[in-house]
Structures are given as structure tokens and as C-alpha cells.
Amino acid sequence: MDSAGSDTIPTTTVVPPPRVSGIPGAGIPGAEEVLQSWQTDRSRAPIAIKVVIAGGFGVGKTTFVGAVSEITPLQTEALMTRASEDIDDLTATPDKLTTTVAMDFGRITLENDLVLYLFGTPGQHRFWFMWDDLMRGAIGAVVMADTRRLEDSFPALDYFESLGLPYVVAVNHFEGAPLYRPEDMRNALSVADGVPVVHMDARRRITVVDALLALVRHAVDLAPE
Amino acid sequence: MTAGSGRQPGRVRPYSLTGGRTRSGHVLLVETFVASLEPPDGRFDPAPGGPGARMLPEIRAIIELCRRMRSVAEVSAMLKIPLGVVRVLLSDLADQGKIRVYGTGRGPGQPDRALLERVLSGLRRL
Numbered sequence: 001m002d003s004a005g006s007d008t009i010p011t012t013t014v015v016p017p018p019r020v021s022g023i024p025g026a027g028i029p030g031a032e033e034v035l036q037s038w039q040t041d042r043s044r045a046p047i048a049i050k051v052v053i054a055g056g057f058g059v060g061k062t063t064f065v066g067a068v069s070e071i072t073p074l075q076t077e078a079l080m081t082r083a084s085e086d087i088d089d090l091t092a093t094p095d096k097l098t099t100t101v102a103m104d105f106g107r108i109t110l111e112n113d114l115v116l117y118l119f120g121t122p123g124q125h126r127f128w129f130m131w132d133d134l135m136r137g138a139i140g141a142v143v144m145a146d147t148r149r150l151e152d153s154f155p156a157l158d159y160f161e162s163l164g165l166p167y168v169v170a171v172n173h174f175e176g177a178p179l180y181r182p183e184d185m186r187n188a189l190s191v192a193d194g195v196p197v198v199h200m201d202a203r204r205r206i207t208v209v210d211a212l213l214a215l216v217r218h219a220v221d222l223a224p225e
Numbered sequence: 226m227t228a229g230s231g232r233q234p235g236r237v238r239p240y241s242l243t244g245g246r247t248r249s250g251h252v253l254l255v256e257t258f259v260a261s262l263e264p265p266d267g268r269f270d271p272a273p274g275g276p277g278a279r280m281l282p283e284i285r286a287i288i289e290l291c292r293r294m295r296s297v298a299e300v301s302a303m304l305k306i307p308l309g310v311v312r313v314l315l316s317d318l319a320d321q322g323k324i325r326v327y328g329t330g331r332g333p334g335q336p337d338r339a340l341l342e343r344v345l346s347g348l349r350r351l
Binding site: 040047100119134 | 257293298299308309338340341345
């Protein structure tokens with residue numbers, strides 16, 4: 001299950017749960033991270049690249065990030081002014097001019113000079129202002145969907161489709177939720193034929209890596225020769 | 226902003242950002258790497274009672290944290306300073322020569338095919 005970590009702050013304060021993995025140092029909140037050698041070499045920095053994980057509340061974004069990150073997922077905040085809240089319901093109190101949006105992110109050192117960041121971001125329309133900034137230079141996005149609440153992923157799908165950015169749909173399978181065929185999911189979500197739709201379990205690292213691979217392959221296909 | 230000058234910190238002055246670029250021209254995306262520059266004379270030593278103690282706590286904390294290579298997002302998350310504010314503070318610190326902005330090590334815009342292939346290879350090894 002997702003934590004509330006990648007949605008509006010007032011709901012709850014989240015401590016990332018300990019996770020079971022083979023990654024040293026992972027899952028111990030506040031523990032000193034395992035140092036990568038690039039972190040101590042200030043003569044040069046690695047290449048930084050990022051992927052955005054988008055989807056509705058509780059769809060599993062934080063779990064996704066935590067399943068592959070070499071660090072316990074961190075949470076960063078952006079301030080949002082009322083002017084940005086145009087479509088969705090206003091959760092801010094009338095006298096509150098800004099509200100805080102939280103993003104969870106993780107990191108994978110792919111090579112000593114190549115570091116991949118994963119940013120989980122809430123999927124509602126009112127957060128689009130953040131996505132423009134976040135998507136700058138990104139490989140693309142993994143849009144997560146929950147078969148019980150497909151409509152929660154529509155805003156993110158609309159956004160990435162309209163901008164022509166590489167994205168894949170990752171259907172996160174929750175226990176007890178119906179399992180649909182990929183082509184049925186594609187129809188239900190009105191996803192274009194060329195866009196990969198993958199089934200996954202955000203708790204299982206291997207399926208998370210597969211979803212990322214599907215995105216990067218798709219981005220390669222779309223990249224100019 | 227000058228440390229110890231009594232001026233209010235960047236967190237209360239108006240700021241604007243366009244596409245991760247601060248007013249002074251630093252591109253500070255969430256994944257942009259930054260690190261502290263060692264002062265030749267240890268002026269920024271944050272030890273209590275030292276000269277660094279006159280700095281704003283946030284500034285001191287950033288300089289201390291960035292003794293290792295950090296991304297902008299990591300600085301924001303680890304010090305619990307909102308992203309927009311941390312960008313302004315980092316931009317100021319870069320102007321003052323206290324931190325170095327390394328960038329992302331690649332050109333602007335979407336990653337090119339060669340880089341994507343490297344990412345693919347890296348993911349396959351996980």
C-alpha cells in the first residue's frame with residue numbers, strides 16, 4: 001500500500017516503513033546512508049537523470065520508489081499558492097494562502113558516474129504546475145493505475161499524452177482486486193496503442209525494475225536517431 | 226544576503242523561478258548536484274563559537290550537508306526546507322562562492338539516445 005507521503009501534507013506525517021530488501025542500510029529511517037563513491041568526490045559530479053512516478057492517492061508510488069531505491073525514500077516539499085488550485089477541491093482553509101505538496105523520491109546509482117532519481121508525485125490536476133518543472137529533462141513517467149480506481153490515473157495520463165512525453169502505464173495489482181488483461185486495461189484507460197501497459201506489484205522489486213525498463217525502452221523508441 | 230549582516234534571509238523575500246532557473250541564472254533542477262567549496266582558511270567552519278556560527282542556521286546546515294555531493298532534492302528533504310526556498314538559498318550560496326553547482330552533467334532537454342541506452346544497461350544489472 002501507498003503511504004500518504006506523496007500527497008498533501010495536512011493528511012498525515014509519514015515515516016517510511018522499514019522494508020525488506022537486500023540493499024544495505026535501506027529501511028532504517030535516519031540511519032546513515034551507505035556511501036556511494038561519487039558522493040565523496042567533489043572534483044566531479046555524476047550524470048543525474050530522473051523518472052517521474054505519477055498516480056492517484058494510495059496507488060503505490062511510495063512503495064514503487066522504495067522497492068528499488070538505494071536510500072530510504074526521502075520526502076521533499078513544494079509550496080503551492082491558491083492560484084494553482086483551479087480545478088480540484090480546495091483542501092486549504094480559507095485563510096491559508098499556500099499549502100504544501102510533498103514528493104517522495106529515491107535514488108539508484110546505476111554506474112559510478114550515472115545516478116537515476118525516481119520522483120513520486122501526486123496525480124491530481126492541481127499539481128500540474130509541479131509536473132512542468134519536474135518533467136524538465138526527465139526520461140519520462142510511469143503512470144500508476146489501480147484497477148479499483150482507474151479514474152484516479154486519468155489526469156496524469158491526459159497530462160503526459162498532451163505533452164507528448166514518454167510514459168508507460170503500470171497497473172499495480174492489489175490483492176483482491178480484479179486482474180484484467182492488458183488490452184482491456186488499455187481500452188479502459190484509452191491509452192494509445194504505442195504506449196506500453198505493464199502489470200506489476202509495487203512491493204516486488206523485480207516488477208518495479210521491469211516497469212522502469214519498459215519506460216526507458218519506450219523512451220529509446222521515441223528518441224530521435 | 227551576507228552572513229551576519231542582519232538582513233532577513235531569503236526565505237522571506239519574494240522570489241521567482243522559471244524552469245528551475247533562479248534569478249541569478251543557476252539551473253537548479255531537483256536532480257542537479259551541488260557541493261560545498263572548501264574555504265581556504267576555514268572561514269565557514271560551522272563549529273559553535275566559530276565564525277560560521279554567525280550564519281543563519283539553514284545556511285550553515287546546507288554547507289555542512291553539502292560536504293558530500295548532494296542533489297537539490299536531497300538538500301530540501303534532509304533539511305526539511307521547501308524546494309523553492311532551497312533553490313534560492315543554494316543560488317545565493319553559489320553566488321557567494323560557498324557552494325558549487327555541478328549541474329546534471331548533460332545538456333538541457335530530454336536525454337539523448339546514447340544516455341538512455343546507458344540507463345537501460347544499468348537497470349538490467351539491478
